[in-house]
Amino acid sequence: MTISVRKAALAGIAMVGATVLLAGCGSAPSASKTTSASSKYLPCMVSDSGGFNDKSFNELGLDGLKEAASGLGTSYKAVESADQTVYSSNITSLLNQKCNLIITVGYLLSDATKTAAKANPKTDFATIDDNEIDAANVRPITFETDEAAFLGGYAAASYSKTGVVGTLGGQQIPTVTIFMDGFADGVAYYNQQKHKNVKLVGWNEKTQKGVFTGGFEAGTAAKQAAQTLLDQDADVIMPVGGPIYQSAAQAIKDSKKGQVLIGVDSDTYQTDPQNASLFLTSVEKGIAPATKAVVEDAAKGNFTKTPYIGTLKNDGVGLAPFHDYKDKISSTLPAELNTIKAGIIDGSIKVESPAALTK
Incomplete structure (x- = not known):
């Protein structure tokens, strides 16, 4: 018998109007237009310095974002951070693109996320691997x-x-x-x-x-x-x-x-x-399904500051x-x-x- 995290099906996702920016600075990504009724909702993500090709938590977060956007029939934006100096500017670039939800990947983005969330209370944020921000517009995604x-x-x-x-x-x-x-x-x-x-x-x-x-x-x-x-x-x-x-x-x-x-x-x-x-x-860590769930909740108007917590009991880790x-x-x-x-x-x-x- 195998102990394993329950995985979302991530392979072969047919993206609808999705565009990813893999950039080391805060230059603005441009997403394709869609005709879906959900296309007005724009979920976004900023990686940490490990990048989206780390075969680890950044990549898993992006997988979850992609799958959520595909299911919603919307586009997404993602900005890759070359190093810690561009965390704030990358978040700002997504704010300027009118993202509805900005997911920051990794504990090291905590300070930049906290500052941005406080200055932009009408924008929702989610943090992967950090629960230190107590704000109505920030939802932690954490794992035991x-x-x-x-x-x-x-x-x-x-x-x-x-x-x-x-x-x-x-x-x-x-x-x-x-x-x-x-x-x-x-x-x-x-x-x-x-x-x-x-x-x-x-x-x-x-x-x-x-x-x-x-x-x-x-x-x-x-x-x-x-x-x-x-x-x-x-x-x-x-x-x-x-x-x-x-x-x-x-x-x-x-x-x-x-x-x-x-x-x-x-x-x-x-x-x-x-x-x-x-x-x-x-x-x-079930980062992909957790990210997908948080994006879907927010897109449906059910955003909450209540943390998502992955445990052995709920198959969030394994x-x-x-x-x-x-x-x-x-x-x-x-x-x-x-x-x-x-x-x-x-x-x-x-x-x-x-x-x-x-x-």
């Missing part, structure tokens, strides 16, 4: 990713042959460390239940210190950070930070020792076929299939994970991250 990462940590510890697993992050912000906390708890729970001593490198939940690349870009820093974990004999690694996993994948390929990765946000086995063979599983590794894991692992999932849902197994956004 520590719950799903707990399952990932347990699975990593179960699979490890060296007795060492690791995790690393992009920037040390709550939406990153919540994964790492849950992962650490899952490893500890495995050790407790199995009377083992699997070691976790790259993150200390008690001290909240660990290995970070300093950003959300693939490159030398990300590869070197992953290498520090490989050098400590970690054979299962969970990189948390959008495309930084791509550099970790290259480090594993270069080492030629058969280490594996755990993806985050999306089922990376499916979203990145080039590196699919390296993924034991992935800790998923653990992806083991794919190529289904015959290489312990035969008892799937049943153990289902039991743990039930325990987390009913509260008998506690998952408590200092970085939790929704608790």
Whole structure:
């Protein structure tokens, strides 16, 4: 049995009048006209610096926006941020385009979103991975990713042959460390239940210190950070930070020792076929269906400031299939994970991250 996030059907979407701007600055996108009655409603999105091709949370958010626009028979606008300096100007460009709803992707856009929402109370906003803005026109989209990462940590510890697993992050912000906390708890729970001593490198939940690349870009820093974990004999690694996993994948390929990765946000086995063979599983967030639901609610006049919260209970987070590794894991692992999932849902197994956004 597989524990997995319920996915919306995103492939093969026939877009109606949809236009996406992939720009590193705030230049104005232009959307095609439609004849649909819904075409007057314009949902929009701003990425963080990871970009819409991160095969992670920015891309998933855009997928949800696209699907919602298609179903509504309307157009959409999306602006890609080259770096943090253009967050505010990109939001302003969408305000100038008369967007009805502006979705900002990522915790780092919080300040820019808060300022824009306060200055434009008639425009609705939604924030993915941030719940720090308390305003009538801002709806948070958040996820209890520590719950799903707990399952990932347990699975990593179960699979490890060296007795060492690791995790690393992009920037040390709550939406990153919540994964790492849950992962650490899952490893500890495995050790407790199995009377083992699997070691976790790259993150200390008690001290909240660990290995970070300093950003959300693939490159030398990300590869070197992953290498520090490989050098400590970690054979299962969970990189948390959008495309930084791509550099970790290259480090594993270069080492030629058969280490594996755990993806985050999306089922990376499916979203990145080039590196699919390296993924034991992935800790998923249902960003696409959540975004779709928030856009549809707003378009129907049902916008609310009440947060959307993805949990194991509502399938908003979960653990992806083991794919190529289904015959290489312990035969008892799937049943153990289902039991743990039930325990987390009913509260008998506690998952408590200092970085939790929704608790």
